Amino acid sequence: MVRWQPGAPERxxxxxxxxxxxxxxxxxTATEIAQVVGLTERTFFRHFSDKREVLFHGQQLLTDAxxxxxxxxxxxxxxxxxxxxVLRTASTFFPDERRPHSRTRQSxxxxxPALQExxxxxxxxxxxxxxxxxxxxxxDDLTADIAARTAVMAFxxxxxxxxxxxEQRSFHDITVEVLGELAAITAQLDRR
Amino acid sequence: MVRWQPGAPERxxxxxxxxxxxxxxxxxTATEIAQVVGLTERTFFRHFSDKREVLFHGQQLLTDAxxxxxxxxxxxxxxxxxxxxVLRTASTFFPDERRPHSRTRQSxxxxxPALQExxxxxxxxxxxxxxxxxxxxxxDDLTADIAARTAVMAFxxxxxxxxxxxEQRSFHDITVEVLGELAAITAQLDRR
Numbered sequence: 546m547v548r549w550q551p552g553a554p555e556r557x558x559x560x561x562x563x564x565x566x567x568x569x570x571x572x573x574t575a576t577e578i579a580q581v582v583g584l585t586e587r588t589f590f591r592h593f594s595d596k597r598e599v600l601f602h603g604q605q606l607l608t609d610a611x612x613x614x615x616x617x618x619x620x621x622x623x624x625x626x627x628x629x630x631v632l633r634t635a636s637t638f639f640p641d642e643r644r645p646h647s648r649t650r651q652s653x654x655x656x657x658p659a660l661q662e663x664x665x666x667x668x669x670x671x672x673x674x675x676x677x678x679x680x681x682x683x684x685d686d687l688t689a690d691i692a693a694r695t696a697v698m699a700f701x702x703x704x705x706x707x708x709x710x711x712e713q714r715s716f717h718d719i720t721v722e723v724l725g726e727l728a729a730i731t732a733q734l735d736r737r
Numbered sequence: 738m739v740r741w742q743p744g745a746p747e748r749x750x751x752x753x754x755x756x757x758x759x760x761x762x763x764x765x766t767a768t769e770i771a772q773v774v775g776l777t778e779r780t781f782f783r784h785f786s787d788k789r790e791v792l793f794h795g796q797q798l799l800t801d802a803x804x805x806x807x808x809x810x811x812x813x814x815x816x817x818x819x820x821x822x823v824l825r826t827a828s829t830f831f832p833d834e835r836r837p838h839s840r841t842r843q844s845x846x847x848x849x850p851a852l853q854e855x856x857x858x859x860x861x862x863x864x865x866x867x868x869x870x871x872x873x874x875x876x877d878d879l880t881a882d883i884a885a886r887t888a889v890m891a892f893x894x895x896x897x898x899x900x901x902x903x904e905q906r907s908f909h910d911i912t913v914e915v916l917g918e919l920a921a922i923t924a925q926l927d928r929r
Contacts, residue, residue: 623925624922625922625923625924625925625926628922658858659854661858661861662851662854662855662857662858663854664858665854665857665858665860665861666850666853666854666856666857666858668857668861669853669857669860687894687898687914687915687918688918688921688922690894690897690898691890691891691894691915691918691919691922692922694890694893694894695887695890695919695922695923698883698886698887698890699883701886702879702882702883702886705882706879706882722879723879723883724923724926725926726879726880726883727883727887727923727926728923728926729880730816730817730820730880730883730884730887731817731887731916731919731920731923732817733815733817734817734916734917734919734920
């Protein structure tokens with residue numbers, strides 16, 4: 546009888562990341578990842594379509610963390626308040642104790658152009674999903690596109706700074722600084 | 738007298754786009770693209786590393802169009818003025834007569850996840866290049882990251898709207914509207 550193993554995806558993810566970081570993404574096979582945690586290649590492919598997907602397993606959770614910010618905001622929230630709210634809930638996805646993991650994952654992604662492309666597209670897709678969700682709340686078409694991409698842009702810049710060596714501030718504190726800087730940059734623009 | 742003909746890369750690009758759009762990206766080979774314009778597969782691979790690259794041949798030109806905006810701006814320009822300047826020079830890359838081409842290219846990219854990933858990463862890379870160029874001008878580290886990504890975000894949103902069926906406004910007019918909307922969204926943020 547085959548027992549369902551809780552935690553198999555997480556164990557495979559952790560093992561994959563360690564192997565990718567230690568010996569290189571290209572040089573690591575799905576079979577090796579599975580062996581390290583005492584699982585079969587077949588089990589690996591039951592959870593992930595290929596070794597690349599191991600690194601992007603959290604994408605849906607991240608999207609959910611963004612969308613939770615819309616659910617938590619009052620119905621009369623302005624687009625800016627919605628941006629702030631999604632950045633707040635997205636920040637909970639990156640507690641301080643996750644920072645070493647995120648740094649290692651990024652160092653693996655930086656090794657490989659195909660991974661970089663996948664990572665970039667993850668944020669692009671997130672922007673599209675968030676824009677759709679804003680429109681579903683009644684936000685104007687163009688405003689929804691801009692608010693969603695502004696949130697994702699602020700998130701992306703905050704992430705780059707959060708994982709820097711020596712950075713101590715929380716993810717949320719950095720997003721607040723990013724929004725403050727954005728406000729300073731756009732301050733002289735004519736308002737409609 | 739020899740009549741001027743577009744160069745081999747341009748003819749290959751145009752043929753590739755037509756074949757990708759007519760029969761699908763996956764179903765088209767580099768050999769077929771070369772044959773349509775009376776060139777050999779070897780000539781194709783002298784210009785492009787694979788058929789995907791045909792669609793991204795303009796990336797360096799687009800990057801140059803962005804960076805030209807920095808060269809044209811006075812040395813005392815604020816980060817916002819630099820954003821506006823790069824969006825103005827980037828807009829020249831998308832005159833109205835290019836719109837049908839851009840729509841066809843986008844319809845091909847929308848067919849294929851790997852192309853979408855490459856396209857997303859094109860903009861991510863552009864943001865990184867632009868941020869570096871801003872830092873080289875003396876713009877603060879975080880400000881450079883945000884100003885660069887804001888420019889690229891505004892560009893990306895403007896592009897989505899510019900290629901919509903029925904859209905008549907110029908690329909530049911749409912970027913101006915996008916910045917105006919961004920200003921409206923961020924207007925209530927505390928300024929530093």
